[in-house]
Amino acid sequence: MKIRLGVFFGGKSVEHEVSVISALQACRSLNKDKYEVIPIYITKNTEFYIGENIGKIEAYKNIPALLKESSRVIPVGNNGTVELLHYPMKKFGNNVAAVIDCALPIVHGTNVEDGALQGFLQTLGIPYASCDVLSSAVGMDKYVMKTVFADNGIPVLPATVVNIKEFTRSQDTIVSLIESRTEYPVIVKPVNLGSSVGIRKAKDREELLDALDYAFTFAIKVLVENAVTDLKEINCSVLGDYESAEASECEEPVANDEILSYQDKYVGGTKSSGGKSGMASLKRKIPADITPGMREEIRTLAVKAFKVLGCSGVARIDFMLDKTSGKIYLNEINTIPGSLAFYLWEPLGLKYTELLDRMIALAFKRERENKSISFSFDSNILENASFGGSKGSKGAKS
Numbered sequence: 001m002k003i004r005l006g007v008f009f010g011g012k013s014v015e016h017e018v019s020v021i022s023a024l025q026a027c028r029s030l031n032k033d034k035y036e037v038i039p040i041y042i043t044k045n046t047e048f049y050i051g052e053n054i055g056k057i058e059a060y061k062n063i064p065a066l067l068k069e070s071s072r073v074i075p076v077g078n079n080g081t082v083e084l085l086h087y088p089m090k091k092f093g094n095n096v097a098a099v100i101d102c103a104l105p106i107v108h109g110t111n112v113e114d115g116a117l118q119g120f121l122q123t124l125g126i127p128y129a130s131c132d133v134l135s136s137a138v139g140m141d142k143y144v145m146k147t148v149f150a151d152n153g154i155p156v157l158p159a160t161v162v163n164i165k166e167f168t169r170s171q172d173t174i175v176s177l178i179e180s181r182t183e184y185p186v187i188v189k190p191v192n193l194g195s196s197v198g199i200r201k202a203k204d205r206e207e208l209l210d211a212l213d214y215a216f217t218f219a220i221k222v223l224v225e226n227a228v229t230d231l232k233e234i235n236c237s238v239l240g241d242y243e244s245a246e247a248s249e250c251e252e253p254v255a256n257d258e259i260l261s262y263q264d265k266y267v268g269g270t271k272s273s274g275g276k277s278g279m280a281s282l283k284r285k286i287p288a289d290i291t292p293g294m295r296e297e298i299r300t301l302a303v304k305a306f307k308v309l310g311c312s313g314v315a316r317i318d319f320m321l322d323k324t325s326g327k328i329y330l331n332e333i334n335t336i337p338g339s340l341a342f343y344l345w346e347p348l349g350l351k352y353t354e355l356l357d358r359m360i361a362l363a364f365k366r367e368r369e370n371k372s373i374s375f376s377f378d379s380n381i382l383e384n385a386s387f388g389g390s391k392g393s394k395g396a397k398s
Contacts, residue, residue: 005035005360006082006100008117010042013109014197014218017060022339023106024057029342029352035360038098040084041070042112048073050084050098073097077124102363103128104356106336110192110219113336114140129363131335135309139335140192142223145309149330152308154301157320157329159225161191164216174212175205178224185227188212190219201227228329232321234288236298237341238306239314239355241362245306247299248344252288286347290321298328305330312366313359316341 007030009023010016023039030037039055040048043063051070053059059066073084084098103121105128107113115137121128131139138144146156160181167174178186188211190198198218200211208224215222233255237248288295302317316337320329334341340359342352 002036004101006038006040006103008040008105011107011112012044015109019108082124082126105130127363127367129359130313131311135311136335139333142191155329157225159223164220182226187227188215188224190215191221191223228320228322230323234319236302237316237344238302241312242310245303247302249347250288252285254283
């Protein structure tokens with residue numbers, strides 16, 4: 001019997017379109033002998049849709065038309081599965097449009113990758129093939145992520161975080177604080193976004209103010225850190241869970257500018273890719289042009305970072321190599337990387353189809369482990385509960 005697999009993608013995020021590409025790319029690679037694949041599109045208004053054309057990339061050239069011919073549904077948990085119910089519900093007949101046994105969330109950015117969708121799936125009581133709520137949330141917040149990694153001996157650049165209210169009240173004070181903690185040039189980035197959205201480099205105070213203004217259009221908290229001027233970026237993927245994890249090959253992305261941009265990652269695909277290859281179309285060197293010793297150091301750090309956060313499934317960890325000093329810094333972790341970083345596994349002989357199989361197997365493994373944990377505690381507290389007294393239930397005698 002096939003596993004009914006719901007592939008969730010889209011959502012209220014600036015990386016919405018990237019998610020569509022990543023997810024539909026995965027749908028094409030899933031083993032159809034093992035899975036009944038049900039693509040589930042989440043609109044920017046957080047509405048869920050399924051339908052005959054939801055899994056076709058060409059249909060997203062006109063999303064309003066696509067939604068008109070598709071069915072809006074509401075996911076409802078039902079004893080370990082999730083029923084997708086028609087919305088609005090029919091007065092007569094069956095309202096169950098589809099049923100799924102497992103979820104594969106392929107979403108990027110805030111409101112979806114940051115633990116929000118994971119928490120929803122966990123509340124529904126269905127296995128899902130990705131990091132859990134905590135690791136997703138920590139991985140999305142670049143400042144919290146840095147503090148956790150630093151506390152575990154993983155090298156990261158120190159950073160200053162400011163929020164939009166502080167900046168609006170006193171720009172001079174905030175800029176002076178940043179200048180006291182860092183040296184120009186600096187990198188300014190939203191604290192909780194990916195895909196290089198909102199990132200700028202500043203070489204002086206005027207550019208810093210412009211970069212802060214720009215970053216605050218995407219987030220209420222912004223992170224500022226020293227820029228590595230003689231930089232080589234190295235990325236590495238990790239597959240597994242808290243118990244066992246392994247590292248992929250390393251890559252060296254090639255940027256058209258000092259900072260790897262959104263266009264570099266997703267728009268600059270080759271003509272043959274038709275712009276549909278997501279992160280797989282990025283210009284890159286695989287394997288990265290680094291020494292064998294450096295490769296193993298990065299791969300070891302990547303696995304350590306993955307386990308420190310308690311990640312599950314596949315993640316991509318991005319590093320910065322200061323070519324002048326030879327120091328390595330962990331830049332960020334992507335708990336659901338673009339294209340699921342399949343291109344980093346193929347050089348090691350792991351096909352995309354098998355990568356997806358292993359992610360789904362890890363989802364069911366976590367579900368089995370969670371079922372062995374007790375989430376209830378017998379007590380008679382409700383038997384004696386009362387709001388009748390002025391002190392409520394606390395006023396009752398034990």
